[in-house]
Amino acid sequence: MRHVRHAVILAGGSGTRLWPASRRGRPKQLLPLGPDGETLIAAALERARGVAGDNVLIVTGEDMVAATHDAVPGVPVIAEPVGRNTAPAIGLAAATIAARDPDARLVVLPADQHVRDRAGLVALLARGLDELEHHDVIGTIGIRPTRPETGFGYLEIAAGAPGPVMPVVRFVEKPDRATAERYVASGHYLWNGGMFFARAQRLLRELDTHVPAIGAGVRSIVGGAAASEIYAGLPSISIDHAVMERAQGVVTIPADVGWDDIGSWAAVAELLAARGPTVAVDGSDNFVLTDDDTLVATIGVSDLVIVKAGNALLVVPKHAAQRVREVVDAVTAQGLLKYL
Amino acid sequence: MRHVRHAVILAGGSGTRLWPASRRGRPKQLLPLGPDGETLIAAALERARGVAGDNVLIVTGEDMVAATHDAVPGVPVIAEPVGRNTAPAIGLAAATIAARDPDARLVVLPADQHVRDRAGLVALLARGLDELEHHDVIGTIGIRPTRPETGFGYLEIAAGAPGPVMPVVRFVEKPDRATAERYVASGHYLWNGGMFFARAQRLLRELDTHVPAIGAGVRSIVGGAAASEIYAGLPSISIDHAVMERAQGVVTIPADVGWDDIGSWAAVAELLAARGPTVAVDGSDNFVLTDDDTLVATIGVSDLVIVKAGNALLVVPKHAAQRVREVVDAVTAQGLLKYL
Numbered sequence: 250m251r252h253v254r255h256a257v258i259l260a261g262g263s264g265t266r267l268w269p270a271s272r273r274g275r276p277k278q279l280l281p282l283g284p285d286g287e288t289l290i291a292a293a294l295e296r297a298r299g300v301a302g303d304n305v306l307i308v309t310g311e312d313m314v315a316a317t318h319d320a321v322p323g324v325p326v327i328a329e330p331v332g333r334n335t336a337p338a339i340g341l342a343a344a345t346i347a348a349r350d351p352d353a354r355l356v357v358l359p360a361d362q363h364v365r366d367r368a369g370l371v372a373l374l375a376r377g378l379d380e381l382e383h384h385d386v387i388g389t390i391g392i393r394p395t396r397p398e399t400g401f402g403y404l405e406i407a408a409g410a411p412g413p414v415m416p417v418v419r420f421v422e423k424p425d426r427a428t429a430e431r432y433v434a435s436g437h438y439l440w441n442g443g444m445f446f447a448r449a450q451r452l453l454r455e456l457d458t459h460v461p462a463i464g465a466g467v468r469s470i471v472g473g474a475a476a477s478e479i480y481a482g483l484p485s486i487s488i489d490h491a492v493m494e495r496a497q498g499v500v501t502i503p504a505d506v507g508w509d510d511i512g513s514w515a516a517v518a519e520l521l522a523a524r525g526p527t528v529a530v531d532g533s534d535n536f537v538l539t540d541d542d543t544l545v546a547t548i549g550v551s552d553l554v555i556v557k558a559g560n561a562l563l564v565v566p567k568h569a570a571q572r573v574r575e576v577v578d579a580v581t582a583q584g585l586l587k588y589l
Numbered sequence: 590m591r592h593v594r595h596a597v598i599l600a601g602g603s604g605t606r607l608w609p610a611s612r613r614g615r616p617k618q619l620l621p622l623g624p625d626g627e628t629l630i631a632a633a634l635e636r637a638r639g640v641a642g643d644n645v646l647i648v649t650g651e652d653m654v655a656a657t658h659d660a661v662p663g664v665p666v667i668a669e670p671v672g673r674n675t676a677p678a679i680g681l682a683a684a685t686i687a688a689r690d691p692d693a694r695l696v697v698l699p700a701d702q703h704v705r706d707r708a709g710l711v712a713l714l715a716r717g718l719d720e721l722e723h724h725d726v727i728g729t730i731g732i733r734p735t736r737p738e739t740g741f742g743y744l745e746i747a748a749g750a751p752g753p754v755m756p757v758v759r760f761v762e763k764p765d766r767a768t769a770e771r772y773v774a775s776g777h778y779l780w781n782g783g784m785f786f787a788r789a790q791r792l793l794r795e796l797d798t799h800v801p802a803i804g805a806g807v808r809s810i811v812g813g814a815a816a817s818e819i820y821a822g823l824p825s826i827s828i829d830h831a832v833m834e835r836a837q838g839v840v841t842i843p844a845d846v847g848w849d850d851i852g853s854w855a856a857v858a859e860l861l862a863a864r865g866p867t868v869a870v871d872g873s874d875n876f877v878l879t880d881d882d883t884l885v886a887t888i889g890v891s892d893l894v895i896v897k898a899g900n901a902l903l904v905v906p907k908h909a910a911q912r913v914r915e916v917v918d919a920v921t922a923q924g925l926l927k928y929l
Binding site: 269526528530531539541542543544545546547548549550553555557560561562563564565566569572573575576579580583585588 | 609866868870871879881882883884885886887888889890893895897900901902903904905906909912913915916919920923925928
């Protein structure tokens with residue numbers, strides 16, 4: 250008998266990197282940046298359903314539950330009372346699922362990513378869950394790198410390992426440019442895309458081993474204790490630091506599915522066409538996005554990101570797009586909260 | 590007995606150079622770009638009233654009459670059925686005034702200029718009207734140049750002429766940069782600011798002499814003929830070309846009153862502070878104007894003009910601000926009339 254397959258969508262996020270489109274209570278997964286104009290979380294839900302049918306559970310911040318329900322109606326949501334990074338969120342989801350289905354196999358998918366080849370990714374995730382029928386591994390989807398990206402973590406795989414499921418030699422943090430170039434050239438490094446597969450019980454055991462407070466905390470919440478009291482006391486730590494870098498027998502399935510992180514407006518500009526009416530005189534390669542019918546006219550400027558969303562407008566060169574947080578910080582410091 | 594003093598405000602304009610704030614039916618004189626946030630035409634009205642009390646007449650396009658009444662309530666307005674440049678407009682105003690007051694002395698003021706020292710200008714205009722009590726001259730206010738501007742016409746005055754009322758040697762068209770620099774260095778050239786003083790009858794006689802169709806046309810309109818039929822048939826010509834460059838005995842009064850034309854967003858940026866909430870991270874000298882409460886955030890950009898007005902947004906370097914017309918042309922060519 251094949252065990253029931255589950256998918257967990259991680260839908261946290263603070264809404265700063267894609268400001269002003271993303272806001273407090275409207276982080277990027279709720280933006281209509283999917284390939285067909287759907288929200289990113291709706292696109293993630295399609296991937297999740299492709300591998301788990303209706304057994305999908307979303308974890309999101311308490312203040313985003315209503316907006317998440319609006320974006321993907323009918324999908325069960327559990328709320329983080331406060332943000333505590335991915336390890337407690339995944340732990341809470343795993344404990345919730347394991348309480349109903351102790352043999353559950355699950356995949357974990359971030360809600361805010363771009364995947365061009367959905368069917369290809371779904372097939373690899375299904376392959377990962379198949380692997381769990383035979384081996385109690387912890388697995389990750391390793392993205393074949395297409396550029397020497399310094400904004401991602403990498404996985405090292407053994408030279409010459411047979412596929413498709415390969416042992417991970419080690420996880421490495423975001424490298425500098427020269428290191429990233431070496432990684433990509435070697436062919437033995439993959440991007441850590443933040444997508445995992447494991448049995449729910451195995452994830453909980455790993456948390457018990459490496460960060461026992463999280464394992465105990467999420468079990469007690471599922472057992473009936475007040476999440477509002479317990480969750481805030483859990484360590485804020487990523488699943489990478491808490492489990493993946495420490496666990497034994499971590500495997501990966503290399504993927505070449507047109508995956509990308511949507512970490513800045515520059516990334517959006519790479520993935521999407523401009524949205525909204527535009528007129529450009531001279532200049533080129535500006536990325537323009539408006540959430541209403543505002544015409545954006547440019548003369549003699551190039552490589553700019555111009556985003557008009559709600560009551561705010563952002564103008565930034567693509568190469569500086571990762572600095573949006575500085576604007577959000579400045580707006581916060583000036584107390585202009587209605588713009589956040 | 591001193592004759593009654595009149596002022597004519599020329600309030601034409603097509604609304605392209607300050608797009609998207611200016612629009613069809615809302616040219617720049619109707620924008621709140623005055624020193625205290627009033628419209629430019631309201632600021633012009635203050636200057637006109639300073640010299641002519643309530644004897645002020647506005648000439649504007651037929652499609653702007655209602656908006657003009659809204660901006661400066663209670664001021665008489667005569668409408669140009671179509672735009673025919675300044676000579677027919679001034680002629681129509683002069684004929685209208687002369688029909689009621691054959692001895693009228695008048696000043697002509699554009700509606701869309703910046704004047705820092707209003708009292709100083711009013712005093713010079715009054716001095717011009719005083720001159721008309723003794724000499725039937727045609728006069729212009731000559732602006733002491735503060736930069737080698739290539740966007741204005743110039744007046745040459747005779748070296749060593751006693752002031753304040755001086756003969757004009759000649760009018761010259763917009764010069765190239767080197768010529769403009771020579772003009773400014775010489776001290777014998779003034780900017781043609783488009784402000785005139787003359788007896789109404791003298792203006793009409795000059796039109797009769799140099800462009801008889803205009804003299805006859807505006808008189809027949811004032812006599813009761815249908816302006817809609819006659820006005821469109823008049824030559825489209827500026828008062829400079831029609832009269833000032835050809836008439837005998839043209840004089841000027843040099844002025845140093847903080848005058849400037851508002852011919853582009855770059856000029857506005859020189860004269861006004863930014864309007865609207867802004868947050869700038871790095872970068873400097875951006876000019877930002879919004880007509881609502883939109884926050885404009887910039888990162889690492891400098892010397893840009895960023896204007897959000899109504900349903901359109903413009904981003905252009907200051908040095909290219911005179912190219913806004915190209916955007917308007919492109920928008921027109923694409924048939925996106927709701928943005929014009």
